[in-house]
Amino acid sequence: MGARCAKSSLGAGCAGFAGFRSPDFRFQPDPSPTRALSLESIDVITLESVSKRYPKSRRPALDDVSVGVDKGEFVFFIGPSGSGKSTFIRLLLREEIPTSGKVTVAGRDLGTLRSWRIPQLRRSIGCVFQDFRLLPNKTSAENVAFALEVIGKTRPVIRRVVPEVLSLVGLEGKENRYPSELSGGEQQRVAIARAFVNRPLVLLADEPTGNLDPDTSIEIMRLLDRINRTGTTVVMATHDANIVNQMRRRVVELDRGRVIRDQHRGVYG
Amino acid sequence: MRAKFVLSEALTGLWRNVTMSVAMILTTAISLTLLGAGGLLYVQIQETKDVLRGKVEVMLFLNDDANEQQRQTLKQRLENDHQLVRDVSFESKEQAYERFKELFRNSPDFVHGVQPDALPASFRVKLLDPKDYSDLANKYRSADGVSRVSSQQEVVSQLFSMIDAVKNTTFAVAVLQGIAALLLIGNTIQVAAYSRRREVSIMKLVGASNWYVRLPFILEASMAGLIGAAIGWLGLILGKVFLVDGALKPIFSSGLIPIIQWSDILLTGPILAFIAIAISGITGWSTLRFYVKV
Numbered sequence: 001m002g003a004r005c006a007k008s009s010l011g012a013g014c015a016g017f018a019g020f021r022s023p024d025f026r027f028q029p030d031p032s033p034t035r036a037l038s039l040e041s042i043d044v045i046t047l048e049s050v051s052k053r054y055p056k057s058r059r060p061a062l063d064d065v066s067v068g069v070d071k072g073e074f075v076f077f078i079g080p081s082g083s084g085k086s087t088f089i090r091l092l093l094r095e096e097i098p099t100s101g102k103v104t105v106a107g108r109d110l111g112t113l114r115s116w117r118i119p120q121l122r123r124s125i126g127c128v129f130q131d132f133r134l135l136p137n138k139t140s141a142e143n144v145a146f147a148l149e150v151i152g153k154t155r156p157v158i159r160r161v162v163p164e165v166l167s168l169v170g171l172e173g174k175e176n177r178y179p180s181e182l183s184g185g186e187q188q189r190v191a192i193a194r195a196f197v198n199r200p201l202v203l204l205a206d207e208p209t210g211n212l213d214p215d216t217s218i219e220i221m222r223l224l225d226r227i228n229r230t231g232t233t234v235v236m237a238t239h240d241a242n243i244v245n246q247m248r249r250r251v252v253e254l255d256r257g258r259v260i261r262d263q264h265r266g267v268y269g
Numbered sequence: 270m271r272a273k274f275v276l277s278e279a280l281t282g283l284w285r286n287v288t289m290s291v292a293m294i295l296t297t298a299i300s301l302t303l304l305g306a307g308g309l310l311y312v313q314i315q316e317t318k319d320v321l322r323g324k325v326e327v328m329l330f331l332n333d334d335a336n337e338q339q340r341q342t343l344k345q346r347l348e349n350d351h352q353l354v355r356d357v358s359f360e361s362k363e364q365a366y367e368r369f370k371e372l373f374r375n376s377p378d379f380v381h382g383v384q385p386d387a388l389p390a391s392f393r394v395k396l397l398d399p400k401d402y403s404d405l406a407n408k409y410r411s412a413d414g415v416s417r418v419s420s421q422q423e424v425v426s427q428l429f430s431m432i433d434a435v436k437n438t439t440f441a442v443a444v445l446q447g448i449a450a451l452l453l454i455g456n457t458i459q460v461a462a463y464s465r466r467r468e469v470s471i472m473k474l475v476g477a478s479n480w481y482v483r484l485p486f487i488l489e490a491s492m493a494g495l496i497g498a499a500i501g502w503l504g505l506i507l508g509k510v511f512l513v514d515g516a517l518k519p520i521f522s523s524g525l526i527p528i529i530q531w532s533d534i535l536l537t538g539p540i541l542a543f544i545a546i547a548i549s550g551i552t553g554w555s556t557l558r559f560y561v562k563v
Contacts, residue, residue: 093474116479123476133471146468149274150477194475 043104044202044233045069045092050101052087052257060099061087063257069235071201074228076244077237078268079254085237088254089206092235093125094118106201123151126195126203126232130210132187134179140190141166141175147194161197169193169223185216189223196227203227205236209243217243241268278485279492282461289460290493293453297497300446301545302504305537307439309505309529314432325399327406327420329392335414340390343412347392353405356395362386389416447548450497454490454549458556461486487553494549498542509534 046068053060062084069075077085090096091103094110103110106124113121134143141162148158166175169189179187188208195203205224209217221243228234238244244251244267251266252259261269283290329347331340340359347357360368365388373380396405406418462469472482513529 119473119476119478121476122474125476127474133467133474135467135471146471147475150472150481151475152478152481198475 043068044071044073044106045235046102046104047088047091048102048104050091050098050103052084052091052096053099060257062091062098062254064101065254065257065259066101067252067259067262069202069233071233072228072231074225074234074247074249075236076247076249076251076266077235077254078239078241078244078251080239082256083254084257085254086206087257089127089204089235089237092202092204093127094121119151123198124201126192126198126200128188128191128195128203128205128208130207132179132184132191132211134187134190134194136179139176139178140171140182140186140193143179143190144194144197147197151198165193165197166190168196183216184212185219188212188216188220192220192223192227196232199230200232202233202235205234205238207238207240208236209238209240214242218246221247244268275481275484275488278465279488282465282485282489283492285464286457286460289453289457293450293457293493294497294500296446296450296453297494297545297549298500298504300443300450301498301501301541302508303439303443303446304544305501305505305541306508307436307443308537308540309533310432310436310439312533313529314429314436317432318429325396325402325420327394327396327402327418329394329409329412329415330389330417330419331391331414332416333386333389335390339414343392343409343414346412347394347409350408353396353398353401353408354394355397358393360391360393362388362390365390451548451552454493454552455556457493458486458490458553459560461489462557462560483554483557486557487550490549490553491546494545495542497549498538498545501541501545502538505534505537 047065050062050065051060052062065084065088077088079085087096091098091110092105094103094105094113097111105121108117108121110121134140135146138146144162144165145158148161153161163175166172169192171186171189171193174182174186177186179190182190188211192203192208203224208224209220212220217240224234224236225247248265248267251261251263251268253261253263253266253269329343331343344357344359347354363385366383366385369383369388370380394405396402402420406420409415410418469482509529509531
């Protein structure tokens with residue numbers, strides 16, 4: 001994975017949308033650093049026979065799921081609504097605890113994690129959602145800065161880092177726009193900037209393109225791909241078949257809480 | 270930076286829901302005023318008791334037909350009673366009448382109606398320990414020539430029980446108001462947490478520590494508590510100016526009850542502030558435990 005564009009610069013043409021059409025890309029050696037890391041099989045995320053049962057629900061949201069995600073990997077979790085994708089994300093954020101089984105993120109066993117350590121866990125995870133979750137009364141720069149302020153970063157650091165990350169996501173010149181003055185795609189870029197500004201180990205994306213049109217979705221995917229190439233593990237829950245088919249990354253398919261397919265370079269199917 | 274952030278969040282919180290904040294502050298203020306007043310009364314009663322105990326005399330009233338010998342025997346018994354008695358003095362019928370006239374000099378009609386020999390002669394006894402009043406009474410009640418043992422303590426204890434009742438009522442109302450204040454604080458925090466739920470969810474998402482998430486709310490509650498305490502204190506000061514030194518001055522100027530001192534009232538301020546901050550902070554914190562889950 002990550003092979004296609006490794007030789008071109010990070011950027012527009014690189015994000016896996018042009019490259020995968022090349023008939024022989026599968027056979028290219030993969031010199032990218034992310035590949036090297038994933039060869040060492042450092043699991044950033046592991047689930048060992050994890051089940052999650054919500055009270056008042058007849059069937060479990062997740063049913064005996066075992067899956068591992070290597071460092072630097074890009075994984076799609078696909079499946080229809082109610083298949084357990086969001087529960088999976090919530091477990092990783094430790095917003096929920098599994099009914100049984102073991103969840104490990106970045107070497108932390110979430111089952112034994114003390115509640116006062118949860119903030120530390122979340123600082124190593126970036127998170128992007130379908131509804132962007134921006135503060136409407138703050139500009140894009142302030143939205144990103146807010147995430148840094150509340151974890152106690154100093155003002156000089158914030159002043160240096162925020163413009164950097166905003167230009168990384170392609171929002172130069174829009175630092176002072178409010179979310180209402182930005183397009184959906186731009187809002188999602190702000191959200192991605194906020195998720196990425198702390199250089200998290202893992203970026204979780206829960207239907208990040210769910211509210212976007214196909215062209216904008218592809219731009220967002222390019223951005224996530226670029227982030228993935230910096231070594232950040234990206235886990236994305238989606239049911240956007242088009243995107244999954246174009247990206248040709250690992251696909252884990254869930255159905256009624258069970259893993260029914262785990263395929264490298266998979267398609268939506 | 271952080272301090273400024275937290276502080277401005279707390280102030281915005283108070284302002285956003287200003288009617289509720291005012292209700293919360295006023296209820297807190299009333300509760301604390303009453304609490305302070307009750308506390309001052311309590312201190313007052315203790316002081317008064319101590320002062321009066323030293324002064325209180327027990328009176329052994331003599332029968333009108335008690336003869337000289339009975340009087341001398343009684344006097345000697347009292348003077349030799351070193352376990353109970355500190356000092357004995359005799360008041361004849363004439364002296365009693367003089368004192369009576371002096372005491373009621375403003376009501377000459379009343380004095381006129383009393384015959385000079387209507388008042389009994391008495392021994393006035395100062396006790397070593399004022400608490401031994403009933404021991405003395407039991408010992409001498411049936412002595413020859415004694416008609417009745419009486420003490421100012423009876424009068425005083427009636428006064429005390431009156432002040433006690435006022436104090437208890439004050440405390441009871443203070444507690445009720447305090448409960449109302451707590452509920453309002455809890456509700457205000459809930460409303461604040463609800464109106465800031467976006468911020469809070471993002472803060473939790475990016476890994477802000479629990480304290481960082483909760484502190485603005487707790488500070489908001491404590492600030493309201495502090496303002497309430499300040500108003501409550503002002504209430505006590507006004508009470509001192511207009512009631513103690515104003516309308517109720519005659520009661521205090523009788524000298525029986527020591528006047529409530531400024532120093533006591535000043536001391537009450539910081540105590541009220543501490544109670545208010547602590548209780549509202551704790552209430553805010555425990556409310557958040559339910560409404561802002563990790």
